[in-house]
Amino acid sequence: MGKCLALFRERQRRGGNGTGPSSSASREPGRWDASVRDIVLLGRLAYSWETIAGRDLRRFVYPIRLVRGRLVVLCADSQWMQTLTYLKPQIQANLQRLFPDARITRIQGEVGVIPAVLRESPTIVWPDWKTQPQTDLPDIGNPELIHKIQECRQKLRARLEGLRQQGYHLCRVCGSNLVPHALDTCSICQCRAREQDLAAARRLLYETPWLTQEEVRQQVPGLQPLEFDALRSDMAGEALAQVRALGRSLQESFQGGVWLKMRYEMLRAVIFQTGLHPHLIDLDEPTGRFLLDPAWKEFLALDAGEPAC
Ligand SMILES: [Zn+2]
Structure with missing residues (x-):
């Protein structure tokens, strides 16, 4: 992850794909001036790229630049560039679902060599549970049990934090099912709400x-x-x-x-x-x-x- 981010920073700075001379578009002043937010966001997208684009695509099509809603992806060759055309709507929909705050308006392909470091399978780093804050628990006269409960809560917090970084949160109604950031409630709660509304409307009618x-x-x-x-x-x-x-x-x-x-x-x-x-x-x-x-x-x-x- 660290290596990948270092590569992105370098690319964002240079504006090219790193495999040859910068294109004329990238030399336009201001066009590729990425903000810190863009760089951080690109890191998050790259981190979850497998979920966004699919496991197979990740090795041949990879995000390398993000500037003001325009995401540039590196394609291993012209065939992958062609394939990207068909996959854009799906990628766009997944981006919208998982990272609505990214507000990606355009995905642009660029042929280039995907560095080996980016082709490696990403190792998902979960937040360290030991650094999570502890909860105030009532004294029940059993320190061992309290210690276990604290540990479980810290682990749960760390896992939820990790999932949040990957674009998920708990349903705001039931608080138990995972949903992508773009949604507030899980499908079970949505379905229950629909059923309740329909039953109430039916009674009225x-x-x-x-x-x-x-x-x-x-x-x-x-x-x-x-x-x-x-x-x-x-x-x-x-x-x-x-x-x-x-x-x-x-x-x-x-x-x-x-x-x-x-x-x-x-x-x-x-x-x-x-x-x-x-x-x-x-x-x-x-x-x-x-x-x-x-x-x-x-x-x-x-x-x-x-x-x-
Ligand atoms: Zn729910």
Whole structure:
């Protein structure tokens, strides 16, 4: 790692790839003036390059310069330079995911000789756990146990620090799963939050199907527009299926309560389809414009022959 960083510093300073005379671009004054931040950032990228670009690519394509968001990578030959063109979107996505603060806007390839030192497998150096701070623990009258707990905590801290250097942190919600820097929460917590939002929105729409997206989002802020549409469409399908099932059951044996339940489901289906408030919907209107299914007319007429309760 130290050797690699020394090489980067030298390269950043010289502006070329170190294998020949500097290119005309690198001689432009100011163009390759790297800041200390760029040099440190380049070191971090090189350190995690295997994760960013992939194990195989690392030996043939390697980051050598970083200046104001422009990352220059050295390619072992013109074929690797060509390959880089196809791999750029993936590398860019990984950089964004693992090092969002790097703000790399462009990746530029340069043919050159990748020094042997860079081709060696990097040895990941984890922070020394013994240098980690100790925690205040209550005296439980067992110094040996306290010592063990301290040691475990220091080791955990050192490991988390090492992972942080490689672009990961613990999920901010559950605090137990590792996530890349670009994300706040792990996929399990994200999934749980989605499920909770969807269940809350479903409960709301079940009672008050005419609510608009904005009205639902006032109570479930995390609900996405697409989720709202999908939920309404799902619930409309469920109401239509309910109407069909209740209608068929009424055809077999009429029950006033079931007939009323069927009308209620019809109303819900129309509200989901049209977004209208219930007082604007008349299922008995002579034109039948609210009847979503031709069978509904028949289902609704089933009560005609029945004696009133
Ligand atoms: Zn989580």
